[in-house]
Amino acid sequence: MRIPAAGTLPWRLRDGELEVALVHRPRYDDWSWAKGKLDPGEYWAVAAVRETVEETGLVVRLGPPLPEARYTLLGRDGTPDDKVVRYWTAQVTGGDGHLVNEIDEVVWLDVPAAHTRLDYARDRDQLLALVRLHQTARLDTWPLVLVRHAHAVARGEWSDADPLRPLSADGRRRSAALVPVLLAYGVSRVLTSPSERCVRTVEPFTSAAGVRLRTRSGLSEEGFEADPRTAPAHLGRLLDRGEPAVLCTHGPVLPSLLDDLEDRLDLDQPASVEVVEEFAEARDDRLAKGEALVCHVVGTGDDARIVAVERHLP
Structure with missing residues (x-):
């Protein structure tokens, strides 16, 4: 069994x-x-943040992912179970440090002391990867998340204006599922197409997080068709700000945005092949409906570079 x-x-x-x-x-x-272990149906990234809060009392924002750990444990019946642990770098954004779950002490240590203190050799893989990110100025990142709106009522089943077309039942479920994912990355700014299906995709998150929802007509299908320069301009302003952000739009708009982001992939790093491949798959799909593509960005403006990419699929 895999754990x-x-x-x-x-x-x-x-x-x-x-x-x-x-x-x-x-x-x-x-x-x-x-x-800690994932709850049934829980996303890995969401579990990482939840377990950190439960074990350290610290609220964190996820940064670039780190190497996973795989090892074998004996189950209660004596049969071997394969445990797979995915890790992320994380920056503390809040919390009181109150310990509530299976932990009696949390310590902050410098790298040599942490390397010595760790009891398992496998845990040093993540530490060394984090150190490499720091040494190459790729540790202190901010997330830029592209979201394609969730499933909407089919065009053929809708008789009113297309921008008013609502989410389907599956789309509403997906918009709710995106809430803890976006919370895990500490998103504090949200731009969206004003079309109903885009607004309702991100509105549950903005309500839960207390974040203002900003609509931009240039991110709609109609606005993009009228002036294809506007959507990339909105993306450029987010890159200038360097604030954890979400941009929600439509399939026909995404290729232009993804082309701009592809030019910012950081190719001068050991993990560049994996980053390029992950990004290419998302670009070729134009993102699945309801997908969140997390780009971990170093720097701002013209200097902004994407050092890691994660796909959160429905």
Whole structure:
């Protein structure tokens, strides 16, 4: 049986020195990363943030993903189970540090001390990957999330103006499922096409997060057809701001935006092949309806570069 789990490596700079947060589990008397098993139907990224809050009391925003860990455990019946743990870098955005779940101590350590303190060799893979990101100025990122609106009522079943076409029942379920995903990346700015199906895709998130929903006619199909320059201009302004952001639009608009972002892929890094392949798959699909494509960006404006990409599919 496969056991899926997720966790984070919270990091900070203290007097210019990189530090990471480790947790101690009294049940096993070991030091490791904050992590835990996925709830049924839960996204990996959502579980990573939830488990970090439960084990450290710290609210985090996910950054670039790190190498996963795979190892074998003996189940209660004595049969081997394969555990797969996915990790992310994470920046602390809140929380009181109150420990509530299986952990009796959280410590911030510099890299050499953390390397020594960790009880499992496999946990050092994530630490070394985080250090490499820091050394190459790719650790301190911000997320830019492209969202294609969720499934709407079919055009043939709708007699009113197309911009008023609502989400289907499946689309409404998907818009609700996007809420914890976008929360995991700390999104604080939302731009969307004013079409009903786009607004309703991101509105549950803006309501839950207390984030203002901003509509832009240039992100609609009609606005893009009238002036194809407007949608890329909105994307450019988000890149200038460098704030965790979501841009929600339509399939016909996405190729123009994805072309602009493709030019910003960071190719001067060891993981460039994986980043390019992941991005290419999303571009070729023009994103699935209801998909969130998370681009982890370093820098702003003309200097903005995408160092990692994640697809969150329905």
